[in-house]
Amino acid sequence: MMGKSMWEQAKRARREFPPGTRIRLIRMVPPEPQPVEPGTTGTVxxxxxxxxxxxxxxxxxxxxxxxxxxxxxxxxxxxxx
Known part of the structure; x- marks a missing residue:
């Protein structure tokens, strides 16, 4: 079962980054084996x-x-x- 803090965090993320929002990656925290390059842009x-x-x-x-x-x-x- 999902904890309340995770639910709240997901809710905040949905508010701040709705579909169609443009973002730029600063850095991915390891251990992503094939991270996206810093500075890469994309659409949520x-x-x-x-x-x-x-x-x-x-x-x-x-x-x-x-x-x-x-x-x-x-x-x-x-x-x-």
Missing amino acids: RSVDGGANVWVNWDNGRSGIAVIYGVDEFVKIEEEKE
């Missing part, structure tokens, strides 16, 4: 109950989430042309 696809933020990475990587409250990433604004 979803946030699951474990506060994993699933991202469509601009470099084509898939199946790798960032963990809210563990990995370091920031929200970015869409670049205007």
Whole structure:
């Protein structure tokens, strides 16, 4: 059963990073065996109950989430042309 703190963390992550939010990765905390490179940008696809933020990475990587409250990433604004 999910603890209240994990539920609250997932709720905060969903509020802060709704689908469509653009992010930039600062760093993934080990032990991710094949981490996404720092500085990579992407678009949030979803946030699951474990506060994993699933991202469509601009470099084509898939199946790798960032963990809210563990990995370091920031929200970015869409670049205007």
